[in-house]
Amino acid sequence: MTSGAGRLRRRPEKPKVTGLELLFDVVFVLALAQLSTLLEEDTSWTGAVQTLILLLPLSVVWAVTAEECDKYDPQQLPIQLLVLGALLGTLVMAAAAPEAFGERGLYFAGAYLAIQLGASGILVHLLRGGEMQRSEAREAFWFGVSAVPWIVGAIMHGWARAVLWALALAVEYLAAVLRLPTPGLGRGRATEFGYSGEHLADRCRQFFTIALGELILVTGLTLDQSGFRVATFAAVLAAFATTVLLWRVYFYSAGEQQSKALAEASGPVHGRPVVFAHPILVAAVIAISISYKFVISHPLGRTPPAWVALIVGGPALFLAGRGFLEYAVFRRVSWDRPIAILVLVVISPAMILVPPVGAASAAALVLAGVALVDTARGPRRGQPAGAG
Missing domain, CATH: 1.20.1410 (I/LWEQ domain)
Structure with a gap:
């Protein structure tokens, strides 16, 4: 394990949730309220599908950030900055959600990709070699792949946007299930990281x-x-x-x-x-x-x-x-x-x-x-x- 990875790695004796993680959760109060309003205004199947498509990337942001704080020490300044960046990006996503299938689609998708690609890219730089860096590189690769339908979908309108965003989410979830198979890096090992x-x-x-x-x-x-x-x-x-x-x-x-x-x-x-x-x-x-x-x-x-x-x-x-x-x-x-x-x-x-x-x-x-x-x-x- 490299010195960079060793410095950032969360110690097993520190399983408690930090105050910063609780602060990050607060933004999801707004996000869920916005999604509730969206579904309330359109209870048709279209409204339900759109609400689900918006909920899933917000859930991915929460899950990836939670896993990052599980693998890495949130007391370290670089990890704190990543969490705060995710908080800001989620705030933008939540604010854009009611019009994500209207005029603010690019804001929603852009904020989501900025969170995911930004965090993965920064961690690849900080970890400097070793399996942990390769793991983050795999995530960066697949978020880069999904970025194409995210951005193209944001430019499109109507059901084309919904279909492309659903495709982007399917790519991300399937890649995670298959352990992120990546050209030149292979698949992640099942024992790559243990959970606290x-x-x-x-x-x-x-x-x-x-x-x-x-x-x-x-x-x-x-x-x-x-x-x-x-x-x-x-x-x-x-x-x-x-x-x-x-x-x-x-x-x-x-x-x-x-x-x-x-x-x-x-x-x-x-x-x-x-x-x-x-x-x-x-x-x-x-x-x-x-x-x-x-x-x-x-x-x-x-x-x-x-x-x-x-x-x-x-x-x-x-x-x-x-x-x-x-x-x-x-x-x-x-x-x-x-x-x-x-x-x-x-x-x-x-x-x-x-x-x-x-x-x-x-x-x-x-x-x-x-x-x-x-x-x-x-x-x-x-x-x-x-x-x-």
């Missing part, structure tokens, strides 16, 4: 908690705007119960054992599924928060199909993401997850016939059933999945 399980698991939990904070924020602000009526309070209680149930189902067993799963993973390829599960979970919470903005504003009357899709689809997506997380940790999925998703799908047509507060309460009851089954079953006794 405690640190990275804490970062994942904080990311999900920020998403829950968006749900609480939406609930409180919508209550303030809608007035204090009996039906409104019933909707707020459903939103509060849903928030608690999301917290309970997430943290139960697999959420609490992420640390051990990440620590026992043989490298990024085996640890990353735990990290990659979280964009799914965050997308679900965004959908749920928007559904409750509608439900609290209009608790009675007819429930439009688009609202039903959010009210039922949000919890279903959350359970799918939670199942993916559970599989990443334990290599198996509890039977109640797919059954609960099936129940949500089955009841969704009938939700059009009940008022919004009734539909939201029904979805919350399904989540409550999952939480009760988890409690009755007791904590998982199996070992978290390692290298497999």
